[in-house]
Amino acid sequence: MNELESRYRRLFAAYPPEFRAAREDEMVATLLDVSQPRQQRPDVREAAAIVWAGARCRFRSADELRHGLQLAGVIAVGLVCMLGVAALSVAALPPIGASVTSRVLGWAAVAVALCVGCRTRWAHYRVVPPVVVSVLLLVGGSQVMGMRRSFLLPVAFLLVLSTLAATAMLRTRVLAAIAGAAAGAALFVRFLDGSHMGFGPGEVPWEIVSRWTLAQPIAELPTWLYITLLVTALASGLFRPRIAVAAATLALPIVLLTTTRLHHLELYAGAICVAAILTVTIVGLARSTMRRPVHADTE
Amino acid sequence: MNELAFLTLTAVADGPRHGYGILREVESITGGEARPQVATLYRTIERLAAADLLVEHDSEVVDGRFRRRYRLSDAGAAQLAQEAKLRSATAKIATTRLRHGAPRPGLAGGTA
Numbered sequence: 001m002n003e004l005e006s007r008y009r010r011l012f013a014a015y016p017p018e019f020r021a022a023r024e025d026e027m028v029a030t031l032l033d034v035s036q037p038r039q040q041r042p043d044v045r046e047a048a049a050i051v052w053a054g055a056r057c058r059f060r061s062a063d064e065l066r067h068g069l070q071l072a073g074v075i076a077v078g079l080v081c082m083l084g085v086a087a088l089s090v091a092a093l094p095p096i097g098a099s100v101t102s103r104v105l106g107w108a109a110v111a112v113a114l115c116v117g118c119r120t121r122w123a124h125y126r127v128v129p130p131v132v133v134s135v136l137l138l139v140g141g142s143q144v145m146g147m148r149r150s151f152l153l154p155v156a157f158l159l160v161l162s163t164l165a166a167t168a169m170l171r172t173r174v175l176a177a178i179a180g181a182a183a184g185a186a187l188f189v190r191f192l193d194g195s196h197m198g199f200g201p202g203e204v205p206w207e208i209v210s211r212w213t214l215a216q217p218i219a220e221l222p223t224w225l226y227i228t229l230l231v232t233a234l235a236s237g238l239f240r241p242r243i244a245v246a247a248a249t250l251a252l253p254i255v256l257l258t259t260t261r262l263h264h265l266e267l268y269a270g271a272i273c274v275a276a277i278l279t280v281t282i283v284g285l286a287r288s289t290m291r292r293p294v295h296a297d298t299e
Numbered sequence: 300m301n302e303l304a305f306l307t308l309t310a311v312a313d314g315p316r317h318g319y320g321i322l323r324e325v326e327s328i329t330g331g332e333a334r335p336q337v338a339t340l341y342r343t344i345e346r347l348a349a350a351d352l353l354v355e356h357d358s359e360v361v362d363g364r365f366r367r368r369y370r371l372s373d374a375g376a377a378q379l380a381q382e383a384k385l386r387s388a389t390a391k392i393a394t395t396r397l398r399h400g401a402p403r404p405g406l407a408g409g410t411a
Contacts, residue, residue, distance in 0.1 A: 023341060029364035030318035031337050049336030056342070 004035060007042050014054025300382050303335055303343045308352060308371060308379040315356035315370040318344070344369065352378055 008031050012024050031046060042050075300308075303325075310316060310324035322340060325333050335343075347353035352375030358367040371379065 023345075025365035026318060026358075026367045027337055027341055029366060030322065030340075032364065033319035034322060034337060046336050046338070049338035053338035053342050 003040050004042065005032060008032075008046075008050075011042060011047055011050045012054065014051045014058075016054075016058050019054075019057055300378070301343075302333070303339065304347055305379075305382055305386070306333060307340070307343050307347060308375055308382075311353065311369055311371050312376070312379060315368040317366040317368045321369070347375070351375070 005028060008028050009024065012020050012028075015024070031042075034046075035043070306325045306328060307321055309328060310321045316324060318337065318340060321344075322335065322337070325335060325340075344353060348355070348369075351372055353369050354372045354375075356368040356370040358365065360366070
């Protein structure tokens with residue numbers, strides 16, 4: 001193998017392994033054919049084309065990636081909704097909002113808005129639910145927590161994910177509904193639990209409020225949703241790459257949210273965002289998106 | 300069908316060719332105008348193969364270099380014929396219109 005050939009072969013790292021196995025030899029032969037007699041270094045345009053085509057090959061079926069992000073976004077929407085309604089119900093409307101009924105109604109409204117937002121006819125309005133709940137969250141939550149970075153950054157992260165999900169067309173409507181319902185159920189259970197601790201209508205001690213609306217839900221509900229997602233995916237035989245992407249995207253934030261104290265979150269929030277983006281990228285890179293090979297015998 | 304796909308199908312229309320052969324044909328068909336990069340050509344080949352317009356004919360190792368030859372499938376031949384007809388009709392219209400001189404203002408089809 002001469003110098004030029006090995007240099008060209010190194011560039012093929014841009015392609016996914018399956019592609020390399022199927023086509024590298026053939027393409028390298030062609031590249032050597034078009035090279036000049038004593039050429040030592042790859043032609044710049046050929047090299048650029050290889051890297052570009054390799055990257056495109058990896059991300060060609062970006063569908064799985066998109067669906068995974070949407071799913072992660074749906075769950076993030078659920079989370080934002082929960083925190084928003086919880087914060088609003090206790091902070092902005094203490095006497096009424098503290099009742100289980102109003103919380104459930106509020107949650108149902110959000111869930112309906114989310115589902116409606118996913119429907120084609122109303123697709124133009126699909127950014128509305130995340131925006132509405134984020135406003136709710138900011139208004140309600142800031143009254144409890146103040147405009148602290150430790151509060152705003154995790155919310156911003158969830159908001160980005162949810163907006164991503166909402167702006168793309170949701171095709172995973174069933175899973176969205178399941179995730180929404182699970183989130184609602186989790187919230188319901190949480191607040192029912194809360195009432196055992198004297199957290200009832202009219203009596204809202206602030207430390208309990210902050211504990212139950214932000215600190216505790218942030219620690220426990222993500223785990224809940226994460227487990228729900230995985231169990232649902234496994235149970236319904238849907239453990240496809242898109243689910244893996246969703247799980248991978250959410251994994252790190254979940255871990256950090258559940259293991260760090262709230263006031264440390266500001267240290268991690270930026271890292272969470274970066275890590276999530278990296279996770280998605282890595283999952284995208286790991287997945288080969290090569291079209292089916294030339295041989296007609298596969299699939 | 301994009302230009303390179305059209306040229307690639309044309310290049311194998313009269314018999315199977317390998318990657319380098321297709322490249323040379325594309326260059327000669329276009330009088331040296333089109334010189335696609337190898338990776339670009341193979342992306343097109345892969346796309347055409349996925350659409351069953353192009354199929355693998357055979358493969359061999361010549362001088363230590365692996366060669367795979369491609370040929371038109373029946374679907375590819377049909378598609379190429381259709382595309383050629385369309386393109387030649389368009390070209391004919393263009394030539395005819397050019398012969399009538401530059402477009403005059405006020406005629407139908409003028410843009411603002």
